[in-house]
Amino acid sequence: MRIDMRTMRCATALFLALVLGACAHVNHLRDAQQTFSETSALENQSRSGGGTVPSSVQAGYSSVVLSLQKLEQDGDSEKRLKADNLWGNVQMLKALAYWRMGNYDKARAARSQVGSSLPPGSRDHALSMALDGFIKNDEAFAKLQQPTGDLDEIAKLVLSADDDLNRASKTLPGAHALNSYLALNGLGAMSNLSVACAQLSTGGDFSKANCFSNRGGPCRVKAWEDKLKALGVADAEVKAVVGKLSTTCPAATPAPGQ
Template identity: 30%
Template sequence: MKKYFHLLLASTLLLLSSCAHLMHLDRAQNTFNQGAELENKLKFSPQSEVAASPESFYAMAYAEVKNALKQESQLKEDQLLGNAYTIKALCEWKLKKYDDAIKTADDAVGSFLQMESNGIRMPRDKAVMEALPFIIQIDKSREHFLDLPPPEKSSFADAQSHYLAVIADPDSLDKAETLIHAINQLEAARQNVKHNYELSTYFLLSELAALKAWSDCNGYLSDCIAKGKAFSNTDERKKAVKFFTDQDKAFVSKKDSLMIDLGKILPDGEENVLYKYWKIVM
């Protein structure tokens, strides 16, 4: 009986060790989802007393997925390596480890491409990983904006330099690492997943989040004209006003186009709560 018990214990430990990567991956997925759910809840109904933060869930999920990836060969054998990289990249994004997230997203895409060569397709996760660098660019643009000094302590020239580098350069609209480039890339990604309602809606909402950052920067340009350091002459001020007006027209055109798309994609169209939210925010 004692010998049987030892054999049973040994086989149980062997089984647990052989599927440990699956347990870690499952925990990572569940914990990340808890963090995302809490983040969305707090976004629309902020609460001062919350037992845990979304970041704490993302950190726990990150630890779990890194443990899962210690058995990378097993994950690959189980056709789960791309999934693990996906969760890892999403955790790194949420934890603001942007460079790591972009690299891991690239690893995930590579893994999915390898799976496709074996006849296994993961189109949703692959599309998200391909789009992640542009979603990250939106977050970085927003963070750059928050670092700007108050308009009263800035000049239009400084605000314009920031705009050209981070938001959009009218002379090079496809300039990498600008907000407008991220919007254009997400637009292309959305067109490629039209058949997937959940994913196309997510990409559209990401574009709208980018537009909010664009709107804030346009407001900053306007405030710098009105409240910032004085212009040296009238011509400088006229050029500043023209630059702002042109950029605001471009923003309004894009906003109107995306709001039409949002009205088409949401149940109840313009009566949907989400549509009304974005209409107010913009």
């Protein structure tokens, strides 16, 4: 089973709900979150059905960015959001919207404004750590669609992405729902590596037969598989997600992050 990162990343909307009060600046943020969630759901539905993503998806994410920029331009709202410890959430939501628009530089720039405003162990703090991994996965997937791809370049991207996702996951409590999403993205990275090995490997130690295993793919897949099972995901569902990716990890070889 090929794990399509374009579809998997749509699950981000599941993790954007905040319990917020009724102040105007907070309502503005809540409305932006709602728009993001609705846009993500539409994108997910379109991609899952194999159809063309409607232009309203890009427009929806653009609307989120514009809405948040208005908050930033309102000095009073900015002060109130910072006082309520929500400024980092504003920047992270904007970063996610830019990511989904494919504007990776602006996504990283918005994330850089988060600073230390998000408490370690929180969902948005983990998302801020995982953002580079999300982007690298998308970049690797895009390179796989090109007529001539570079195996080493793609492998470097996906292995680095997997490391980013592992680091983000470690900041969360084990049963946190976001861990499931990070695991799916990690498996997506490994799927990209597997496809790159099948399509681009030419010989030597990284021949098609050894390319995936020699780059540590099976151990990384096994680590994410174990995480999904620990989260209570049914075995049949885990197998459906992992698909044909190898999980034969030598016992003496520690999984990434272990």
